[in-house]
Each structure stands twice: as C-alpha cells, then as structure tokens.
Amino acid sequence: MSRALSIELRRSAAPGSALILLAVGVALLYLVAEAEWSAGWMQLVMAQRLYLALLWPLALAAGAWQGRRERQSNVTELFASTPRPRASRVVPTVGAMALTIVAGYLLMGLVGGLAIVSTAHYLPPQVAAVTAVGALALVAGVWLGMAAGHLLPWLVTAPAVAVAGLGVLLTIPAATRPKGWLALVFSPIYEMNLPEDYATVPGRVSVSQAIWLAALALAGLLLFASSGWRVRVAALLPVALGAVLAITVMPHHDRLVVDAVDPVAKExxxxxxxxxxxxxxxxxxxxxxxxxxxxxxxxxxxxxxxxxxxxxxxxxxxxxxxxxxxxxxxxxxxxxxxxxxxxxxxxxxxxxxxxxxxxxxxxxxxxxxxxxxxxxxxxxxxxxxxxxxxxxxxxxxxxxxxxxxxxxxxxxxxxxxxxx
Amino acid sequence: MRMVSAAETAPTTHPWAVHAEGLRVRAGRHLAVDGLDLALGTGVHGLLGPNGAGKTTLMRALATVLAPAGGKLSLLGESVDGRADLRRIRRGLGYLPQQFGFYPRFTVREFVEYMAWLKEMPKAAVPGAVQRAIERVGLADRAGKRMKTLSGGMLRRAGIAQAIVNDPEVLLLDEPTVGLDPEQRLDFRELLRDLGVDSCVLVSTHLVEDVVAACTDVVMVNEGRLVYQGTPDDLIARGGTGDAGDSPAERGYSALLRRHRAEAGR
Amino acid sequence: MRWLILYLRSRHAPMALAVAGACAALMWSLWLVTSTTRQVGAPMVVLTVLLTVSALTTTLVSPDGALDRTAALAWAPRRAAHVLAAFLFVAGLLAVTLVTPARFSPALLVARDTAGLLGLTALGATVISPARSWFLPLGWTLAAIVFPGSGNRLAEALTWQGQDPGNSPAMVTALLLAASGLLAYTLAGPARRAMTEITV
Structure with a gap:
C-alpha cells in the first residue's frame, strides 16, 4: 500500500497537476491584485479561495486526465485478472492526487505568505478553517474529475468538465438569487472577493461548506471506485444528504461573510x-x-x-x-x-x-x-x-x-x- | 539435483490446475470457445491453433477476465461461475495478455512492483519477488528505465516478469515470444522449462518450434474446440512427409489441422 | 473522395466531429433554457469555441505516425488543409446558430478565438503532444475569462480570448498564435513521442 502510494506520488498525474495548480495559483496571487490580500493571513486565504474560480476547474480537468489512465494505457484487461478489487486498487491513486493537490494549495498560501510574513502577526483560527475548506474543494474537484474521466474515458472529457466546473461556479450566485446564503453553501468562492481588513468567515459558514464539499468528494470517490451501477446510483445519496445537512447548518441570512467582522482583529x-x-x-x-x-x-x-x-x-x-x-x-x-x-x-x-x-x-x-x-x-x-x-x-x-x-x-x- | 519446490510437497487438493468441460465463451456476440474440454496439470502446455481458433478468448476466460457463457470451468480446484471466489483464484494466476497494457511512466521495477501489489502478495515478499522476476527475464540492467523507453522485445519480457512475479500456480502467456530475438527466445524456453516444474503454464503461440522445444504438452484448438492434446513427440509423429511444413513438428501440426478440418467438413 | 473518407476515418474524425457538435449543441441548449436574450453571452461563446476546438484535438494525430511518415504523398499541405478545415468547421458550426433563437456571435469574436485557440492547440500538438495539447488553451482561456485584463495593452493581449472583437492587441495575439500553430503543425506534424497515447 505505502509502496503503491509512493509509486503513484511519483508516476501519476499527481505531482504535475499539483505543480501546475501551484504555479497558476501563485501567478494569480501576485499578478491579479496583490494589494487585496496584503493586510493579513485572513485576506490571503480568502484570496486563495477566490482564485478557486480558476483552480477548481483546473483540478477537475487534472482529475479527469488521471481518471482515464487505465483505459488509455489499455491495462483494464491485465488488471481484470488480478485479485485486488477496484475499490482497493484506486486508494493509492486517489490518495496521491488528493495529497499533492492539497500540498500545492497549502504551498500556494505559504508562497503568498512570504509577502506578508513581516507585517502579518495576527493568525486567527478561522484562517485554518478557510484554508481547509479550500483544500477540500480541490480534493472534491479532483475526485469528481477522476470519476468523470473513468466513466467517460475520452480526451475531451477533461476540458469539458473544466468548462462545466467554471460554468457551475459562475452561475451559482445567479441561480440561487435572492438567497445569498444558498450560494454560500454551494460555492467556495462566493463572497470571498475584496475582504476588509477585519474580515472573517464565520465558523458555521465554513462547517456548512465543508459538509457539502466532503459530500461531493465522497460522491466522486464512490463514482471513481465503483465497478457497477448500484454503487454509482448510491453516490447520489451523499450528495443529497450533504446538501440537506449543509443547508441546515448554514445560517439563513444573506451577506454572511461580507458583514462578518472579527472582533479580535479589531481590538x-x-x-x-x-x-x-x-x-x-x-x-x-x-x-x-x-x-x-x-x-x-x-x-x-x-x-x-x-x-x-x-x-x-x-x-x-x-x-x-x-x-x-x-x-x-x-x-x-x-x-x-x-x-x-x-x-x-x-x-x-x-x-x-x-x-x-x-x-x-x-x-x-x-x-x-x-x-x-x-x-x-x-x-x-x-x-x-x-x-x-x-x-x-x-x-x-x-x-x-x-x-x-x-x-x-x-x-x-x-x-x-x-x-x- | 534440483530443489524440491513447495508446490510439489504440498498436498494437492485438485487433480487439475485447469479443468474445462464443455466450456463455452463469447467474444462479443460470437461464440469463440464452443464446447471445449481441457484438463491441464503441472507442466508447460503449448496452445496451438490457427488465427481465430479461439486461443485468446480461451486465455481470457482462464484469466477470469471473461466469464464463461456455459459449460464448466474450474481453476485451482475452484469452480469459476457467478458465485466463485475469484479473488482466491486470481492470487494464483499470472497473465500476459496479447495486448499488454502498461503505464508508460512507471519504471520496469515499479510496474512489476505495482502488479505484485495488485496480486495481493504479502508485503514483505514483494521486493525480493520483484527483483527475482526481473532477473529471470533478463531485465535487471533495465529495471530503473521507464516502460515507455523499452523496445518491443523488452516490453514483452517486462510483461512476462509481471506475470511470474507472484510465482503463479497457473501462468497464462498469450504470445509471449513476439518481438524476442533468437537468443532471447532460447533464454525464454529455458525459463519456461523452469517455470513448468511446479506450476501449470499455458503458452499460446504460433511458433511450433517453441512448443516442441519448451513444452511438455501440446494443446491444439480450432474453431473453439479441442483438436488435440498430447506430447510434442507425439505431435511430431503425426506428421508425414506429404504434410506442409519445414520441420517435423510443423508437419505434425499441419496434419492434425487438415484431419480436423476434413472431419468437421464431413 | 475515397481517400478523404478513409483519411477522416483513420483520424477518428466522425467521432470527433460528433463530439464537437454535441458540445456546441449542449451549450446552445443551455443558453436557450437559462437565458431570455437571443444574443449569447461572450464568455459562453468563448467557452463553446474552446470545447469544440478541444473535441477536434484528437484528429490532429494519426494512429501510426511512423507509417504516415513513410507515405510518398506530401503531408505538409494536407496538414495545413486539416487545420483550416477544422477552423471552418468550428466557425461554420457556430455560424449556423445565427439563424436560431440563441446566436453565437459576433462573428469576428468567434473567428478570432477559433483561429487563436486552434493555432495554440496545433502548436501544443507539435511541441508537446496531441494528447496534452488542450492543457494550455484550457488554462489560458479559463484564466482570461475569470480575470480579464483591461486598460493596458499587455493585459489585453494576454487575456485575448475574452476581449471585445474590435480589440487590436487581442487580435494580434490570436493571429500570432494561429499563424505559428498552423506553420508549426504544417511543417513538423504532431510530436512523435506521443503517437500511441491518444485515443478518442
């Protein structure tokens, strides 16, 4: 298992995808609007979340690219004769993809942090929550992409899921209007732009988003690891449950993040x-x-x-x-x-x-x-x-x-x- | 003196490693194996037959990739049907498909290691087994090279290495000698004889010479049925001077096939 | 004619064209269902061009490049014709929508982005490999749509996909990419090392 994982860490699409995401993320941080996140760590991690607008579709594409590897390399025949069930076989692959993508996202934050480390002394615990939700969004994206690449092993799948992912992110606010809190449940980038200096993300918002994204990740995992229709249909279950639970946890007010002020930051x-x-x-x-x-x-x-x-x-x-x-x-x-x-x-x-x-x-x-x-x-x-x-x-x-x-x-x- | 292998001393619970009765297997809609009876024990079995005889389909069924459409098939004493514990059988299988797929970015060692993991080998045994398998096919100096950089013959040998890494009780090699140069084929025959000592090896090939040189047993199929099973010497004996072929074995092969076609045409 | 049909089939063109058409049809119907205006939004137009171009990527490589290279006929003009035909297909496909309730226009935007993205894809197919040639067009286009540059020429040239059709830095970038992609693919053909890795 650990050997298989280390092989996958080196030979799958994982390191390449993580490097691409890291490079794109750092470029966005420093090229688009550096002034917007220079106030502190909270602003930095919120900017990272905003840039998921691009990173999330790319993670989907990376997953889809990796997901079609078995078909593309023509190993289905050979692997079909081996005893290890598919569910167990995919563990190192999904693990390697998730690990490296998360590492890339964290590293992106650290590289951004280099610019503010001398002045940003205040590190509230919410920073960790905001980052964790961002990382979870990427993991969900990668695993969903892998599922898409596995179920539809064509070349065009990867760009298509990326475009679809971007489309979903961009249409969520309009689709849920006027319920802003609903957009906040389903979109990890919503209300993350132009944070004020005392900005924060309320804990319940992060919890709700984490529930939804974890459900999405689980669905992606089930779809990717599945070898039969029964499991694939069952993948709808976490999505439905996650949506209901996340909606329940999210406070039903609009402008939750925009209006949030961190009293400790303001002291x-x-x-x-x-x-x-x-x-x-x-x-x-x-x-x-x-x-x-x-x-x-x-x-x-x-x-x-x-x-x-x-x-x-x-x-x-x-x-x-x-x-x-x-x-x-x-x-x-x-x-x-x-x-x-x-x-x-x-x-x-x-x-x-x-x-x-x-x-x-x-x-x-x-x-x-x-x-x-x-x-x-x-x-x-x-x-x-x-x-x-x-x-x-x-x-x-x-x-x-x-x-x-x-x-x-x-x-x-x-x-x-x-x-x- | 040779080492007594574990398979020889262990009590055998099944008389045949591979046992098929009236086996039928579909390749797409076509019934490529149609009522085949076959019993294979320890040793090297050469699987001969013309193109389209159902060799590859038979191999795929024995590798548990295809489910039988009818008849009985048991591997390692376990019956292969809808409820079979394929996992147990597969741990004892080695398979080199005709179209050997591989991950091009893996090195030879990594790919064989990965296959050992897929075959659920005990963790401690993997590194040693991988090294041994790579050495047995003569790829030790290439173990660190990426699969995509290998030539056709080396790829075939890497394929053999992954098939034998778990010391399978049933080893299925579908055209393993394609792309091997004459010297490598000699080495490969040596390897086959070695492997056949304590496991059931089934080699599908078009090279009658390989069968005669390395196999203890010849299996011939045509149109999805068993045409002949016997020793290489017997195969040679079947051939007469009037049969097509450049060697006694080829003449034997031609004679058997001609006779079967004549019977089928009647 | 016979040669052309066999050539197209060897490049999996029927499948690729069908996928490209399906992508365009999907985007078209999405706009029809979700929007009240007839004019399709610019990001949607750009993304549709991107998708159809990606779908045609598979046709840029033959199943056996080595065999192709041994052929007596001159590949260079045929490769150029292939890229131009792909351009005409994408542009034509979206031109058809002009008479439908969801119009993918302006024509200049469609033509510019198709040419630029196809050129970029052909360049990728030549330099990296056809299987990976969609990486750069995808990442670049999504970035240009999400974070469009404006105000200075460099930013406009770098985010050319989403700029107004009349924007000259964007047009220059697109034409440069189109010309270099066409030239590179015509002269060199798809990268050799990746011949085997592409399937549909």
Whole structure:
C-alpha cells in the first residue's frame, strides 16, 4: 500500500497537476491584485479561495486526465485478472492526487505568505478553517474529475468538465438569487472577493461548506471506485444528504461573510510607552512603522492647546456601520492594507475632519488648510479643485497673525468634534 | 539435483490446475470457445491453433477476465461461475495478455512492483519477488528505465516478469515470444522449462518450434474446440512427409489441422 | 473522395466531429433554457469555441505516425488543409446558430478565438503532444475569462480570448498564435513521442 502510494506520488498525474495548480495559483496571487490580500493571513486565504474560480476547474480537468489512465494505457484487461478489487486498487491513486493537490494549495498560501510574513502577526483560527475548506474543494474537484474521466474515458472529457466546473461556479450566485446564503453553501468562492481588513468567515459558514464539499468528494470517490451501477446510483445519496445537512447548518441570512467582522482583529493593541499609539490587532505588525509617525503627528498637534494626546486606529466598519469611539483626546487614523504610507499628515488632518455620519462641520478644504497650517507645509489633496480651495484658505491662514490663525484653527477643530 | 519446490510437497487438493468441460465463451456476440474440454496439470502446455481458433478468448476466460457463457470451468480446484471466489483464484494466476497494457511512466521495477501489489502478495515478499522476476527475464540492467523507453522485445519480457512475479500456480502467456530475438527466445524456453516444474503454464503461440522445444504438452484448438492434446513427440509423429511444413513438428501440426478440418467438413 | 473518407476515418474524425457538435449543441441548449436574450453571452461563446476546438484535438494525430511518415504523398499541405478545415468547421458550426433563437456571435469574436485557440492547440500538438495539447488553451482561456485584463495593452493581449472583437492587441495575439500553430503543425506534424497515447 505505502509502496503503491509512493509509486503513484511519483508516476501519476499527481505531482504535475499539483505543480501546475501551484504555479497558476501563485501567478494569480501576485499578478491579479496583490494589494487585496496584503493586510493579513485572513485576506490571503480568502484570496486563495477566490482564485478557486480558476483552480477548481483546473483540478477537475487534472482529475479527469488521471481518471482515464487505465483505459488509455489499455491495462483494464491485465488488471481484470488480478485479485485486488477496484475499490482497493484506486486508494493509492486517489490518495496521491488528493495529497499533492492539497500540498500545492497549502504551498500556494505559504508562497503568498512570504509577502506578508513581516507585517502579518495576527493568525486567527478561522484562517485554518478557510484554508481547509479550500483544500477540500480541490480534493472534491479532483475526485469528481477522476470519476468523470473513468466513466467517460475520452480526451475531451477533461476540458469539458473544466468548462462545466467554471460554468457551475459562475452561475451559482445567479441561480440561487435572492438567497445569498444558498450560494454560500454551494460555492467556495462566493463572497470571498475584496475582504476588509477585519474580515472573517464565520465558523458555521465554513462547517456548512465543508459538509457539502466532503459530500461531493465522497460522491466522486464512490463514482471513481465503483465497478457497477448500484454503487454509482448510491453516490447520489451523499450528495443529497450533504446538501440537506449543509443547508441546515448554514445560517439563513444573506451577506454572511461580507458583514462578518472579527472582533479580535479589531481590538486595539497599543505600543508600550507614552504617548499612547494603538492599532487594531490585525495591524499589530505595522506598529513599528506607525509609532514614530504617530508621535511626530502628536508633536505637531501639541503646538496648540486642547489637541489630542493619543493616536488610535480608526476601526470604523461600514458594513455594518460601527463607528470607532471618538473622544477629544484621541486622534483617529485609518490604516488599510499592508502598507501605511505617510501617516503623519493623515493623523493631523483627521483631527480637523468631521466624522463619517456628521452632516455639518468643516468642509474638507477647511480641514486640510487647518491641518497643513499646523504641519507647516502646502496642503495636498487628491481632487484638484479641493486642493486649490485648500491652498487658498491655507494662504489666508498664513497671512493672519499667529494668535488669530490659531484661534481659527481651534474653531475648525471644535466644529469637527462637535459637528457644528 | 534440483530443489524440491513447495508446490510439489504440498498436498494437492485438485487433480487439475485447469479443468474445462464443455466450456463455452463469447467474444462479443460470437461464440469463440464452443464446447471445449481441457484438463491441464503441472507442466508447460503449448496452445496451438490457427488465427481465430479461439486461443485468446480461451486465455481470457482462464484469466477470469471473461466469464464463461456455459459449460464448466474450474481453476485451482475452484469452480469459476457467478458465485466463485475469484479473488482466491486470481492470487494464483499470472497473465500476459496479447495486448499488454502498461503505464508508460512507471519504471520496469515499479510496474512489476505495482502488479505484485495488485496480486495481493504479502508485503514483505514483494521486493525480493520483484527483483527475482526481473532477473529471470533478463531485465535487471533495465529495471530503473521507464516502460515507455523499452523496445518491443523488452516490453514483452517486462510483461512476462509481471506475470511470474507472484510465482503463479497457473501462468497464462498469450504470445509471449513476439518481438524476442533468437537468443532471447532460447533464454525464454529455458525459463519456461523452469517455470513448468511446479506450476501449470499455458503458452499460446504460433511458433511450433517453441512448443516442441519448451513444452511438455501440446494443446491444439480450432474453431473453439479441442483438436488435440498430447506430447510434442507425439505431435511430431503425426506428421508425414506429404504434410506442409519445414520441420517435423510443423508437419505434425499441419496434419492434425487438415484431419480436423476434413472431419468437421464431413 | 475515397481517400478523404478513409483519411477522416483513420483520424477518428466522425467521432470527433460528433463530439464537437454535441458540445456546441449542449451549450446552445443551455443558453436557450437559462437565458431570455437571443444574443449569447461572450464568455459562453468563448467557452463553446474552446470545447469544440478541444473535441477536434484528437484528429490532429494519426494512429501510426511512423507509417504516415513513410507515405510518398506530401503531408505538409494536407496538414495545413486539416487545420483550416477544422477552423471552418468550428466557425461554420457556430455560424449556423445565427439563424436560431440563441446566436453565437459576433462573428469576428468567434473567428478570432477559433483561429487563436486552434493555432495554440496545433502548436501544443507539435511541441508537446496531441494528447496534452488542450492543457494550455484550457488554462489560458479559463484564466482570461475569470480575470480579464483591461486598460493596458499587455493585459489585453494576454487575456485575448475574452476581449471585445474590435480589440487590436487581442487580435494580434490570436493571429500570432494561429499563424505559428498552423506553420508549426504544417511543417513538423504532431510530436512523435506521443503517437500511441491518444485515443478518442
């Protein structure tokens, strides 16, 4: 058994398929949208799940290619004279395919991890669940493909099942609309795109998906190992049972993953010494970058009385809308992705900005003018007309006597805090 | 002095390794073996017959690949029918099909090893048995080569190696000498004689010379029936100077076939 | 005529054509059942082209390449004709749908993708082996459909299968693949080592 497995690991389509999947997966990670998963491990494994859109059909094709080997190599006659039953004969083959494909998928995650390992310190247990579901999806794909290749041993089977697999993945959301949770049961890629930094996948979602995929894998295994119609019909049983069970386990709400927020990831973690600088746990690895810039910003702010003496990450989430707590002595700053960029001016600007749900308060040009007057630099803004406006007001501030200018800036700050 | 093999000392529970009575086997819709009576014991049996005589179909039935359509067939004392424990029989079988299929990416050793695993050999015995089988067919220096790189004759020998790896009690070789050069055929005859000491070897071939040189027994079939069973010497004796053939054995073969056709035509 | 029929049968062409037709018919009926519009979606068109081209892959190799090579007649023009005929078959098959309730169009998209994918397949058949020649067309096309590039010429050229028919980088890629595939297959023929591994 172990010898047969080691032969299959070397000589079947397993190593080649895993290498192809690994190469395609790594290429997707680094070429399509690296910024989307640079925040942390959860974002990385969710990106991996999203790329199953391509990897899953390829796994089906790889399975189908391997599944027709016996017919293609014309060994059915020879093997028919051997005592080992088919069910036992296929064990090393399915084992080798599953092992290498899973290894390829895990390796893809590790190669992606190289890019974030220096900043991503937070590793929630859900990461393992999301990865496990992804790996299980690939195993189910490979085994279903093997079954297809065994039952329909033609060359065109492999590309055809790949196309069918992609078609299924792409049509699941439309087919189950408006029940988004139903799409989540059957599609391992659903709601995996553009994860927020505090994103997570609820445990029950992963459990439900795992049940469905395990049922699918079992059906593929039965179909591949079968040598009679009775077993093939019986393969429908796990599919039906798995679907029912998975639907039962899945919470019947929409936007389960999109709306999920990991409270632990969102918790603030502070640097050791004063003044206090805190970021969310998911961005903990960025603290060494954030702290000096935050302290520089605090020094700038300290030029005026009554300004914040601490910097916290703005942990506001918009889906659902949960604003970060705002107090007068705390400057909030938004940190996104794996790169912080220039935070100092962002922190100072944030102090003079009204909150997201405030309708009144200072407009953006006033905010910028006040912030950059304090910093002592020309204001910069992405929108040209805002930048022009801010520049005019910044110059006005510059012309005023220092005391009067300080009073105007303090007024802007008060308007922002009080939403006036 | 020769070693006394295990098969000789063990009590034999079945008088014949292969026993067929009125055996009928279909090849597609056509009844390729039709009422064949055959009893084979230990030794090397050469299976002769013209093209389309049903040799390969008979081989396939004996290899338990095809189920008999009628009559009785017992292998190693076990009756082969719908309820038979084919697994037990198959552990004692070695089979080289006419169209020998193989996994091209496997090395010779790996393929023979894999076949040993399929034949449910005890795990501990596999490496030794594989090495022995490869050495017996003279492929030891090619054991690490991929199957797809082998020439026709080497493939045939690899096929023989996988057939004998489990020291089968019934060894079925369907045209094993195709592609072998004269020297290899001599070696192969030697191997056959060796194998025939304690197992029942059935070799299907068109080369009458091979049968005479290496077989203890000649089986001849035509149109799905047994035409003749006897010793090579007897086969030679059947041939007269007027029969077609370049050797005494070929003349004997021609004579038997001609007589059978004459009887059938009557 | 006799020669042509025997040639087609030796390449398992009747089976391959039937499979290709069945794939197209399946996609056609899927669109008819699931959609309300008459114009078939571009991804569906591309995938259908991919499937029909893959189905014709088996005809690119003969059962005995060595025997073919000993033939006195010139294979090169016949191989070229074979590839061109495959192109006409796929394009023609989808052109027929223009008069049906599910239209596989625009014609330029069908022609571009058929030419490019057939060229890529022929190239694979020549360089790797016919049995494996569908690997690259499949992986590439699926990737191009799932993650279409846009905005810069390189991305558009790399994901040519899913681009608009008027997109010039995509057209250039397709024509390059078509030309190199046709040329390679015409001059060299299917890779030798894999002659025996292909069946249907």
């Amino acid at each position: 603030l973690v502070c640097a050791r010494d004063e003044p206090r600088v805190c970021v969310s746990r998911v961005h903990e690895g960025l603290l060494p970058e954030v702290v000096p810039q935050a302290r520089e910003a605090l020094t700038v702010l300290a030029k005026l009385p009554g300004m914040p003496s601490r910097v916290h990450e703005d942990t506001t989430t918009y889906l659902p809308y949960v604003p970060a707590p705002r107090t007068a002595d705390v400057a909030l700053v938004t940190i996104r992705g794996g790169k912080t960029g220039d935070l100092t001016s962002k922190i100072v600007t944030g102090v003079f900005a009204r909150s997201y749900d405030c309708e009144k308060g200072p407009d953006w040009a006033d905010t910028l003018a006040a912030a950059y007057w304090l910093i002592g630099r020309t204001p910069v803004a992405e929108e040209p007309d805002v930048a022009a406006d801010a520049l005019i007001r910044w110059r006005e501030l510059g012309k005023l006597p220092a005391g009067e200018a300080a009073a105007r800036v303090t007024a802007i700050r008060d308007a922002a805090v009080g939403c006036k």
